[in-house]
Amino acid sequence: MNMPKCSLLAFAFVILPSNLLAVSAQKSTDDLVQCLTDRTGKNVTPTFIRVIHTPQDRTYTPIYDLLLQELRFMTNSTPKPQVIVTPLIESHIQATIYCSKKHGFQIRIRSGGHDFEGSSYISKVPFVVLDLFSLNSINIDIKTATAWVHSGATLGQFYYAISQKSRNLAFPAGYWSTVGVGGHLAGGGYGALLRKYGLAADNVIDALIIDVNGAILDRSSMGEDLFWAIRGGGHGNFGVIVSWKVKLVAVPEIVTVFKVNRTLEQGATKLVHKWQYVAPSMHEDLTMTTNQ
Ligand SMILES: Cc1cc2nc3c(=O)[nH]c(=O)nc-3n(C[C@H](O)[C@H](O)[C@H](O)COP(=O)(O)OP(=O)(O)OC[C@H]3O[C@@H](n4cnc5c(N)ncnc54)[C@H](O)[C@@H]3O)c2cc1C
Incomplete structure (x- = not known):
């Protein structure tokens, strides 16, 4: 075939960098995983629960799909994370922030996965999903009518936990039981008790957030401005909100619907x-x- 020399050269020029790019992308993912493994101790906890999931792991796809609520994003062309981290303790979150920053990956935070635009599990640049579903503990104090709830709990888990302790207390939040506490409270949150008690975010009295430097802040150390901002504008904008202290509200034992x-x-x-x-x-x- 009579192909001019210059086209052959141009062809070689295009192919070579794309191969190099793939190799260097794989290398930075490997570096990220190594960093995460070093910082989380071992990838597998003493109870054999895996914390770091790469596309080569059998756990990766089930975890990615578990909280993917928008069917329109369940396609092969939807950009997938290079790594999913499912923290069990706060230091796993700090490790994810440190390693993602060091190796140039964006972090997407997912609590219940109900974001309408998929912002908790989609990005156009290489990214890590920090999936909080294992951080789902709920501590209710009936005496003070308050509760600490992890972001990874669902509204349904929270409502159920309250109902197990009292038939006269509730939390004013959304209707849908699978919505995550994390994204819901960070964005406002309205439901059947809205008219009497306001938004879910109006009933937050403290929170624990991990900022971009890995510092763990509560209401007093984060300051009132940031505390105000995370209750409505908290969708991944200021850090990872680990847990929330909320006021419970009085309800009659029987309601009519x-x-x-x-x-x-x-x-x-x-x-x-x-x-x-x-x-x-x-x-x-x-x-x-x-x-x-
Ligand atoms: C079926 C359905 C029913 C709904 N019903 C209601 C309702 O009754 N009332 C109502 O008010 N809303 C309702 N919503 C909207 C819902 O409250 C919001 O989409 C909410 O943000 C979902 O929270 P999530 O944790 O499930 O979602 P996610 O997708 O996990 O998160 C939503 C956003 O918050 C960010 N985020 C999540 N966790 C954290 C965290 N810990 N720290 C910082 N950022 C975080 C994510 O990155 C993402 O940007 C509903 C949505 C759906 C899909």
Whole structure:
């Protein structure tokens, strides 16, 4: 074939760097894993629970898929993390922050995985998913009507834990039981008790956050400005929020819930129109919502 010399040269020029890039990307992932392994002690804890998961591990895909709530991101073309870390203790989070910074990886923090845009498990640059689902403990103090709850717990786990301790206390947060406490409280969080008690974030009284330098801060050490910011603007913007101290609120032992279904033919439009005027002026013990 009569191919001019210059095209052959250009071809060689293009192929070589892409191979080199792949090799250097693999090398930085290996360096990251080595750093994480060194810093978390061993990858496997005394109870044989794995903390670091790479695509070569059998645990990687099940963990990645476990909390992937948006089906539209369940595709082969969705960018996947180079590593998933499932911390069991705070120092595993500190190790992830240190090693990701050192080796140039972005961190995506995932609590319950319900982010509508997949921001807890997708990135356009090489990244690590810090998946908090194992950090899910809940400590309730009935006497003070407060609780410390880890970000990796779900709303359902939290509601259930409260119900096991008291039939007259609750936490005012969202309707959906699989939503993660981490992303929910960091973004606001509304549910059936909104009218009486406000957002979930309004009922947070302390929090533990690990910042970009790996420092663990509580309300007094982070300061009131940051404490204000993480209750609404906390989605991965200021650090990893490990746990939250919240106020529990008083509820009656029995509540009544009912549903009225109306089609368009049965006057649903008129009903929704009316609802907008009536709902805000009702007694705060009554919440009215519309669903499709
Ligand atoms: C089916 C469904 C039902 C819903 N119902 C309600 C409802 O009733 N009321 C309501 O108010 N909202 C509701 N939402 C919205 C939900 O509250 C938000 O999407 C919330 O951010 C999800 O939190 P998550 O931890 O599950 O999600 P994730 O995807 O894990 O996190 C959401 C965002 O927060 C960041 N983040 C997560 N954990 C941390 C952490 N520990 N520290 C710092 N940043 C963190 C993530 O990086 C991501 O950007 C619902 C969403 C879905 C999909």
